[in-house]
Amino acid sequence: MKNEYDENICCEVEKQTEKSYHSMAPEIVQTSSFSFPTYEEFIAVSADEKNNYVYTRGTNPTTEILEKKIARLERGAKCKVFSSGMGAISATMFTLLSQGDHVLMVNTIYGESLSFIQYMEKFGVTLTKIDVSTTAEIEAHIQSNTKVIYFESPSSQKFELLDLEKITAMAQKQNIRTVIDNTWASPLFQHPLDYGVDIVIHSCSKYIGGHSDIVAGAVIGEEKLVDEIFENGHQSLGAVNSPFNSWLAIRGLRTLPVRMAHQTHAIQTVLDHLKEDPRISKIHHPYLAVGEQKELADKYLSGYGSLFAIDLEDTDFTRLKAFVNALEIVTIGVSWGGFESLALPVVKGNNLDAVKKRGLSPAHIRMYVGLEEPMSIVEDIQQALDQVYGK
Numbered sequence: 001m002k003n004e005y006d007e008n009i010c011c012e013v014e015k016q017t018e019k020s021y022h023s024m025a026p027e028i029v030q031t032s033s034f035s036f037p038t039y040e041e042f043i044a045v046s047a048d049e050k051n052n053y054v055y056t057r058g059t060n061p062t063t064e065i066l067e068k069k070i071a072r073l074e075r076g077a078k079c080k081v082f083s084s085g086m087g088a089i090s091a092t093m094f095t096l097l098s099q100g101d102h103v104l105m106v107n108t109i110y111g112e113s114l115s116f117i118q119y120m121e122k123f124g125v126t127l128t129k130i131d132v133s134t135t136a137e138i139e140a141h142i143q144s145n146t147k148v149i150y151f152e153s154p155s156s157q158k159f160e161l162l163d164l165e166k167i168t169a170m171a172q173k174q175n176i177r178t179v180i181d182n183t184w185a186s187p188l189f190q191h192p193l194d195y196g197v198d199i200v201i202h203s204c205s206k207y208i209g210g211h212s213d214i215v216a217g218a219v220i221g222e223e224k225l226v227d228e229i230f231e232n233g234h235q236s237l238g239a240v241n242s243p244f245n246s247w248l249a250i251r252g253l254r255t256l257p258v259r260m261a262h263q264t265h266a267i268q269t270v271l272d273h274l275k276e277d278p279r280i281s282k283i284h285h286p287y288l289a290v291g292e293q294k295e296l297a298d299k300y301l302s303g304y305g306s307l308f309a310i311d312l313e314d315t316d317f318t319r320l321k322a323f324v325n326a327l328e329i330v331t332i333g334v335s336w337g338g339f340e341s342l343a344l345p346v347v348k349g350n351n352l353d354a355v356k357k358r359g360l361s362p363a364h365i366r367m368y369v370g371l372e373e374p375m376s377i378v379e380d381i382q383q384a385l386d387q388v389y390g391k
Ligand SMILES: *Cc1c(COP(=O)(O)O)cnc(C)c1O
Pocket: 084, 085, 086, 087, 110, 152, 156, 181, 183, 184, 203, 204, 205, 206, 215, 216, 217, 335
């Protein structure tokens, strides 16, 4: 049979080569689907789509390399990667929760995660959001229908820690699942699965990607649970990571240890120089924690992430804007975990009530130390403070 039509040349499926290139970097298997030499093989393989390549909405060889690496870093049995952190979070909660279930959202968690659970109220899921950090206070809010305790530690904006071991012991006794968003610490500086947490989530858009060029997410846990999230939350909600973005995340992981070693040193340098500044009323970061919070930091963190927040002494919005605009090295922008230092005030001029409801000061500014020389960031913040608030 001749097959020399241009259309057919364009459409002909490549024969798989037996040759391997032994490339240092993995291949980007940028394909939507996979071909089968016989129908019998298709039937055999498609009976187990989780462990075979059929369609990239399910599995893909490049993405699988990333999943195996993140699972090992988090010391979990299995990882599933998603096209965003929110894709990972929504797929997890969609899978774990049913009508009539209750969720405890602990601490100042990432705003969009809270919005998502609030949205699930229309499906009959209820939630309690509690701004506490002791295990006894958390336990006091458990209901007979509580199915999930969802938290960050350190938390967004306030960077307060929870006692993971105590929370999981308490939750396990009552058959409640625990889910932690571990993005702040990266997979290197905190290993929640070691303390009995059921599910660890990362936004790979932050430290794992590391270069401010991808949006991706990951879920890690025991095989059965991650498979369930794969079959329901991933397959049907469809937040699938592209093979190219998986490849970029793999490339990000190559330098994660050196970047995190820099970050833990850089953040301490910056905070050592800002902590006595009278123009800053409070710095939120575990490095400066005292008492019980310090003990938790020492127990659970083997290094420090470089995301933190400051509350300015002066809460005037016009001067706060002038301060942020006066920064020269530090850039204004959302997200974090890349190479560039960032500042982002929580007040936007029209959301003061929401900010107060979250328990934050109107002069609260989230900041991120990037990979620039740390003292230059200190000097940049100081010159902006000098300009607006005087020396
Ligand atoms: C950014 C972020 C998310 C959301 O991740 P995306 O990849 O942006 O969807 C969730 N949790 C934390 C702590 C984050 O910083």
